[in-house]
Amino acid sequence: MDFALTEEQTLIFDMAKGFGEEHIAPFAQDWEAAGTIPKTLWPQIAELGLGGIYVSEAYGGSGLSRLDATLVFEALAMSCPSVGSFLSIHNMCGGMIDKFGSEETKQKWLPDLCAMNKVFSYCLTEPGSGSDASALKTRAERSNEGYVLNGTKAFISGGSYSDAYVCMVRTGEDGPKGISTVVVEDGTDGLSFGALEKKMGWLAQPTSQVQFDDCKVPADNLIGEEGKGFSYAMNGLDGGRLNISASALGGAQKALDMTVQYMSERKAFGKSINQFQALQFRLAEYETKLQAARTFLRQAAWKLDNGDHDATKFCAMAKLMVTDVSFEVANGCLQLHGGYGYLADYGIEKIVRDLRVHQILEGTNEIMRLIISRQMIAA
Ligand SMILES: Cc1cc2nc3c(=O)[nH]c(=O)nc-3n(C[C@H](O)[C@H](O)[C@H](O)COP(=O)(O)OP(=O)(O)OC[C@H]3O[C@@H](n4cnc5c(N)ncnc54)[C@H](O)[C@@H]3O)c2cc1C
Numbered sequence: 001m002d003f004a005l006t007e008e009q010t011l012i013f014d015m016a017k018g019f020g021e022e023h024i025a026p027f028a029q030d031w032e033a034a035g036t037i038p039k040t041l042w043p044q045i046a047e048l049g050l051g052g053i054y055v056s057e058a059y060g061g062s063g064l065s066r067l068d069a070t071l072v073f074e075a076l077a078m079s080c081p082s083v084g085s086f087l088s089i090h091n092m093c094g095g096m097i098d099k100f101g102s103e104e105t106k107q108k109w110l111p112d113l114c115a116m117n118k119v120f121s122y123c124l125t126e127p128g129s130g131s132d133a134s135a136l137k138t139r140a141e142r143s144n145e146g147y148v149l150n151g152t153k154a155f156i157s158g159g160s161y162s163d164a165y166v167c168m169v170r171t172g173e174d175g176p177k178g179i180s181t182v183v184v185e186d187g188t189d190g191l192s193f194g195a196l197e198k199k200m201g202w203l204a205q206p207t208s209q210v211q212f213d214d215c216k217v218p219a220d221n222l223i224g225e226e227g228k229g230f231s232y233a234m235n236g237l238d239g240g241r242l243n244i245s246a247s248a249l250g251g252a253q254k255a256l257d258m259t260v261q262y263m264s265e266r267k268a269f270g271k272s273i274n275q276f277q278a279l280q281f282r283l284a285e286y287e288t289k290l291q292a293a294r295t296f297l298r299q300a301a302w303k304l305d306n307g308d309h310d311a312t313k314f315c316a317m318a319k320l321m322v323t324d325v326s327f328e329v330a331n332g333c334l335q336l337h338g339g340y341g342y343l344a345d346y347g348i349e350k351i352v353r354d355l356r357v358h359q360i361l362e363g364t365n366e367i368m369r370l371i372i373s374r375q376m377i378a379a
Contacts, residue, residue, distance in 0.1 A: 003295070005071070012064070013071040019048060020079030028080035031204040032350065035196065036161065037083055042116035045087060052114030053091050054239070055098040059106050060114035066239050067301040070246040074294075077250025081354040082202040084250065088243035089157050093120035093166040096181070096236040100224035108220065109164070109183060121158035122240075123167040123210055124233050126151065131367050133168075134176040134230055138212060140169035146219035147171070147182060149190070149212035155361075159208030160193035162186065167210075168233050171226050181229035183221045190215030201353030238312055240362050241319035242301050248326035248358040249293055251351045255333040256286050258347065262337055279336060286329045293322040313375045320368035323358040330355050 005013070023044060031037050045051060053069045055061025069091065076084030094113045097106060112118040129135040138151025149169055156165070165184045172178030184191055194209030224232060260283060263274035273279055300318035303311040334341035334348045341348045359365045 003298075009068060009071055012068055013075050015048060016050065016072045016075035017078060019045070020076045020084070024076065024083050025079035028083065028204065029344065029350070031080075031083070033203075035203060036206055037086065037204050039119070041083075042119055046114060046116035050087065051090070051116040052094045052098070052110060055094045055110055055114055056106075059098065059110035061094065061098065061110065062114075065301070066242055066304045067298055069239065070242050070297055070301045073243045073246035074250035074253070077247040078254040080204065081247045081251040081351065081358075082204045085202065085244060085247045085354075085358075086157060086205045088240065088247060089122050090116070090120045090162075091243065092236045092240040093122050093164075095239055096166060096232050097183075097223055099235065100181075100228070100232045102224070104220060105223060113164075118163035119158060119161070121156050121162040121165045121210075122233075122236070123153040123156050123165050125153060125155050127154045127209070130154075131364060133233070134179065135174075136168060136170060136179065138167070138169045140171050140180065140182060140217070142171070143216070145216065146221065147217045149182070149184065149215040149217060151212050152194075153210040155197070155207060156210045157202070157205050157207055159206060159210050160196070161206040165191075165210055166223070167212075168229050171229075176230035177227055179230040179233075180226045181223040181232050182217050183223065184210075184212070184215060184217055185221075188215055188217065200356060201350070202357055203353075234312075237362055238304055238315040241315045241368075242297065242304065244358050244362050245293075245297050245319050245322035245326075248323045248355050249290065249297060251355050252286075252326035252329040252333075253290055255330040255348055255351045256283075256290060259283070259286075259333040259336050262340075262346075266338075266340075273336075282332060282336065286332060289325045289329060293325045297322050310375065313372055316363070316368040316371040319363065320365045320372070323355070324365060327352070327355045327359060 049062035052061030053064050057063040073084050073088050097109050124133050126136050140147040140149050163186050167182055167184055168179050170178050171180040190213045192211045197207040264272055266273050297318045300314035303314045330351045334352050337348050340346050
């Protein structure tokens with residue numbers, strides 16, 4: 001058993017961290033205020049090979065592992081969890097197309113996806129179905145040319161911003177087996193968007209409903225086979241949950257690093273606040289929790305890379321544990337900053353706001369408990 005990162009993995013982490021420090025962190029607060037991320041950022045990120053992290057090299061991807069991806073997202077989140085997580089959703093779409101698309105489908109979408117000439121969003125949730133995702137109602141009727149979509153997707157990260165939407169739609173019976181996956185390109189007739197959602201965190205990314213009104217999609221925009229879309233969506237989420245966890249971890253680590261520094265500078269009762277043992281113990285607890293979360297996350301990623309039979313359970317356990325611990329640590333770091341933690345200039349309150357949603361999306365942490373316990377009982 002070897003817990004060390006390889007030299008290449010250390011380089012991947014350092015490269016992503018360095019890029020974030022130069023090209024993301026200095027602008028993160030402005031992008032929050034603007035409610036959007038400049039599209040010029042994406043080709044720069046793609047040049048580093050981060051547009052299609054686990055897409056095969058034959059289609060312009062980097063062909064890296066899920067474990068490598070967790071390093072990228074942990075490192076980028078240290079500059080801004082919202083920007084890093086947005087890239088993670090684009091990569092989740094790339095992974096699904098690479099794994100389940102036909103040769104023609106891959107040729108059609110992946111080169112632009114990897115170069116980030118096209119930014120992709122993932123559309124599963126609907127106004128009436130979130131946790132119970134297989135109850136989705138957006139209909140895709142077969143036509144001579146392809147499919148005609150009618151329905152609404154809710155909470156879509158990148159809604160009205162992205163260039164293409166990977167959509168789970170109903171082509172058949174009720175339940176998971178009647179669901180297929182199609183790509184809808186921006187500008188398609190019948191595709192429109194709701195107003196931008198006003199949110200607590202992840203403010204740099206636009207979130208909106210995505211609406212289909214007799215939206216006509218060519219037949220070759222189908223990914224893989226009809227009726228298998230739900231399993232593709234869930235498969236994508238295994239890796240997505242690792243990335244969302246890694247982003248939470250990176251945000252929390254940044255908050256803790258800033259807190260250690262702050263506590264050496266801030267004085268109360270005639271001494272630096274890092275001299276109070278009660279507060280020292282809090283640092284020790286946070287450090288231990290984050291290191292444990294990191295080890296567990298990487299084990300889950302390793303299981304997914306190896307196709308272990310219990311990889312889905314481990315991805316769910318990692319998501320539950322890492323996102324809960326990360327939020328707790330970030331929130332505790334805000335407390336250790338006193339009133340200053342509540343001020344935007346200190347950067348901690350943004351991390352707390354950003355990390356809260358990691359406990360909710362890509363399956364709530366209650367749904368993670370459901371996945372874990374179901375598998376335990378089935379075994
Ligand atoms: C900022 C943001 C961005 C998002 N981005 C995307 C995106 O890009 N694409 C996308 O498809 N979706 C996206 N989502 C949607 C997200 O995945 C859902 O909000 C999430 O899955 C929960 O669904 P829901 O909001 O409908 O809650 P509900 O399913 O209505 O759940 C409400 C509460 O009940 C609990 N609950 C439900 N069922 C059970 C059960 N069986 N047992 C125990 N507890 C249960 C839930 O855990 C939750 O606490 C995003 C959400 C947010 C907030």
